[in-house]
Amino acid sequence: MKMLIKNGTVYQAGKFTDEDILIENGKIKALGKDLADLTDNIDETVDASGLLVAPGLVDVHVHYREPGFTYKETIKTGSMAAAHGGYTTVCAMPNLDPVPDTPEKLQHMLDLNEKDGAVHVLQYASITKGLKSEERVDYEALKETGAFGFSNDGCGVQTAGTMYLAMKAAAEIDMPIVAHVEDNSLLFGGVMNAGKRAEELGLPGILGISESSQIARDLLLAKETGVHYHVCHVSTVESVELVRLAKQHGINVTCEVAPHHLLLNEEDIPGNDGYYKMNPPLRTKNDQQALINGLLDGTIDVIATDHAPHSVDEKTGDMRNASFGITGSETAFSMLYTRYVRTGVFTLEQLLNWMSINPAEIFKIEKAGEILPGKPADLALFDLNHETTIKESEYLSKGINTPFTGETVHASTAMTLVDGKIAYKRGN
Structure with missing residues (x-):
């Protein structure tokens, strides 16, 4: 052909x-x-x-919901959406049922991804069994089976000792720990950013420190273990500052920002609307600007969608009852190009680097990120x-x-x- x-x-x-x-x-x-x-x-x-x-876009953070939640999304529909958005390689998170936390379960996922993926679908295994436990998985066996990396996305690893041992094991086999950072003890039932807008809407807030405090912990653990530590969806000024400082000190850290955190802030939430409920939540204007600055100065390495589909019923109505999450595969490039490249904030080269070249290079995805013979x-x-x-x-x-x-x-x-x-x- x-x-x-x-x-x-x-x-x-x-x-x-x-x-x-x-x-x-x-x-x-x-x-x-x-x-x-x-x-x-x-x-x-x-x-x-x-x-x-352009080289096909690379998204290191998507949720395809299969198996276990196929009424929200399937590998087929999710990967077709990725192709619609210009993505050719995506990395699927393991918050599934069953969780791919053993070689057998992971192999099942790899087979499904190969069979139904309209694009290349790489698969994360979990950091701990069942995502929410403290029992660690067999990292070496999962790597040998074909895991792309290890993540408990959707859940922060709550115990420092568990994260330390996971990082140590991942470093020994040259695999990344990709972290959803969230201290559950600081959530207090919040549904949007804790601040003026939450007060106006009468909704419980999520403290920014619930994110940044766990990043601070993990960065010290990453320094101790030498692991490649990648932070998912940073959203606050403090998070960006911590990563910037860690890079200056030679810690092996990378991080991502989601398109919606670049495009929106809490002041854009029109009311008590479940479509604006996401985790981490939309933060302040200052946080939004810090994310833009973090991209421009190299603190933030990639843009990843955190594509998180839900049913209409799960996103309709009061934010207290709605599911966390927003889709992104089909809108990310078009929205970011329009909002930031056409206005001169980003160059087209920068946007393509953040959405294709950088993620391929950082995560050693050899088949992506380049247009070259062979x-x-x-x-x-x-x-x-x-x-x-x-x-x-x-x-x-x-x-x-x-x-x-x-x-x-x-x-x-x-x-x-x-x-x-x-x-x-x-x-x-």
């Missing part, structure tokens, strides 16, 4: 160039302006005039020239729980290729 992508603007190695891409048997065969000598018997030609051709043809073709509206009817995820429906954006995915095959095409 041969495909030729013509007339596109290709992003590779920090530069934009006008060149064609020849794909053969799922891999990039050649790049150049004149591939005539190599283009006999082309099966399909894609005219990418006016389109950006690499898999995992590509995202973006239309940055036409205004569109985000429509609920066009979502491929089962989850519609996002406040970004109806937003006008200036970026959309025209096509996504995974191993040289069309995983998403606009209009299909």
Whole structure:
């Protein structure tokens, strides 16, 4: 199977160039302006005039709900949503039923991901058995089975001793600990950020220190063990400052920010609306600005969606009763490009680095993040020239729980290729 992508603007190695891409048997065969000598018997030609051709986006934080919660999402629908958003590699969290905390359960997940994934779906194993216990898993056996990393996302590891021993074991086998940071003793039943807006709405608040205090603990443990410690969805000024300081001291830490924390703050919550309930919650304007600054100065390494679909019933009504979570796969790039690249806050190069190149490099995903001969043809073709509206009817995820429906954006995915095959095409 041969495909030729013509007339596109290709992003590779920090530069934009006008060149064609020849794909053969799922891999990039050649790049150049004149591939005539190599283009006999082309099966399909894609005219990418006016389109950006980028390495497929990489999302190191998604929730696909299968097995156990398929009414919210499945591997198939979640990965189709990822392809719609321009993602070609995603990393799925283990808060499932059953939790992939043994080699047998993990192998089952790997088989499902391979069978139903419209994109490459890498799989986290849990840090502890059942996520909420203090009993550690067999890290080496799970690595050998194919775990991408270890995470208890959705639950903070509450005991320092458990986290220390987990970090020590993960460091010995060169695997990352990817942490949801949250001290349960500081939550006090909160449903949104503790502050003025929560007081106005009469809702219980979540203290920022519930996040930052556990990051402080874990950074010291990471320094002691040498593990690659990755912090999920940082959301506060203090969290960013702690990571910045840790990097200055040579601690092996990376972190991510979610699109919704960049795009919204607590003042954007219109009322007691479950669609604005997420964990961590939308914080203050100052926190939001700290996240932007953290990206720009290199403290924050990647943007990851934390795509968390729920049913309509679970997100409708009072925030006290609604589930935590927001979808993100289908809106992240278009919203961030529109809000921050078009306004000059970020460059397009920076956005692509945070959403593709950096996560591939940090997590050693060798098949992602580059457009080079011999690499898999995992590509995202973006239309940055036409205004569109985000429509609920066009979502491929089962989850519609996002406040970004109806937003006008200036970026959309025209096509996504995974191993040289069309995983998403606009209009299909």
